[in-house]
Amino acid sequence: MDLKKVFGNKVVKNFSYLTLGSIVSQLLMLLTVIKITNELSPLDYGTYSFIIAQGMLLIAISELGTKSIIIRTLAREPEKSNDLIVNGIKLRLITISATIGLYFIYNHFLGTLNSAQILLLGGYSLSTSLFYLLEHVFIGYQKMFFPSIVKSGMNFLYFLIVTLIPTHLFSIDILVISYIIITIIQTLSYFILLKKSKLIVGKTTTFLNSSKQLIIESWPYFTLMLLSLPMLHLSNNLLDINSDKEQVGYFNLAKKLMGPVQLVITFSLTAIFPNISAMFLQNRKRFRGLISNGMSFFIGLTALFCFSFTLFSKDIILLVFSEKYLPAIKVIQFQVWYLFLNGINHFITVIFGASNREKLITKVALVNLLISAPFLYIGSLYGALGISLGFVISAVIYEFYIWHQFKKQLNIKISEEKLTWLLSLLLFMISYSMSDASIYYKVILAVGFSGTYIAFAYKKVRSLSMVKT
Secondary structure, eight states: OOHHHHHHSHHHHHHHHHHHHHHHHHHHHHHHHHHHHHHSOHHHHHHHHHHHHHHHHHHHHHTTTOHHHHHHHHHHOGGGHHHHHHHHHHHHHHHHHHHHHHHHHHHHHTOOOOHHHHHHHHHHHHHHHHHHHHHHHHHHTTOOHHHHHHHHHHHHHHHHHHHHSOGGGOOHHHHHHHHHHHHHHHHHHHHHHHHHTTOOOSOOOOHHHHHHHHHHHHHHHHHHHHHHHHHHTTHHHHHHHHSOHHHHHHHHHHHHHTHHHHHHHHHHHHHHHHHHHHHHHHOHHHHHHHHHHHHHHHHHHHHHHHHHHHHHHHHHHHHHSOGGGTTHHHHHHHHHHHHHHHHHHHHHHHHHHHTTOHHHHHHHHHHHHHHHHHHHHHHHTTHHHHHHHHHHHHHHHHHHHHHHHHHHHHTOOOTTHHHHHHHHHHHHHHHHHTTTSOHHHHHHHHHHHHHHHHHHHHHHHHHHHTSOO
């Protein structure tokens, strides 16, 4: 196998940039979270993480499902970048303002944030939404090196700020304000890099025409987002209503610790989306070959990450956090395997999107909502652990349905399908049953399975390298 050819592949390069950048960022974020949790009680950390989570909820709604359309459009028609940026900023200013107004109403009847915290929420949502818009432009151009460098630098700066805040000034408000300032700096850095790299090109059209066209194309993704809200964003709201902020804190701490796994999954799919979108139009045979060989590789890699996290989750909590966060251990062990299943489903919907099957995406999302919503609501009555178990049970049920649709709609055969699923189930059972074992046995298991997977991955990478992009 020609390693130079493999690592010169655009998808591999983009994945490498984003993965390396995410590893650095996640290490910094982990250190930051350790500092924050040492200073804040589970209740206060729950409030802080709840504000951030609500910000992500408002951003998801205000984006109107345009992310994939912006990336896909730039991958195919880069001359539209100027129009997408200029009118995209205007559109987001309008939608963020509208969602903040709606949140005031929600908070009055069901929420628990005070007026100052809602203002911080608005600042966080607006700054982060504009930052994401410019990041989508880099992704559409398939230039992931700049975002990786900038993100790592900004996370380091935030870590320094959190570390240097005196104990008597350490508060939720200071943390969120610092985050907003860092995000604004990051957004300006992206804009300057885009201008210097001459990636903002083309003419702008009128705001109404540009926004109308973007919304028409993105409505299936917006519908998908709305159908996915309970699974992606509303878990915090359910816990806030049916439980308390401490449970919100445990739940979000678990999600933070799973950040490395989440980002590897997200960035790998982000890196491949514009490439396979173009490939679907240009060469269907190579598109099918990439999916057939790549899916089992993706499942195996994700399962190995989740296996390691489950295996060492208790050791991580005991090592870096105080005993007041011990309830998060079981939450992590359930959530990480939900992440495994959800990652596969995300990959499938990315493939559907790249092959212009937006209606099918909406259909499967509706089924997911109908399956998941009851489990999540009932689970939220029992705190972070209950809702995490609800995530896993509903995801297992849904997996049978979406996997069937995936193979049926694409009429595709997945390489080593049964073996891949069997090994994933085995990894789950071993990691969960051995999570309380001696650290030495865990290391032996982790090294053994990693070595086995390297041989498996070598074969898959070789197959993928033969699929020219």
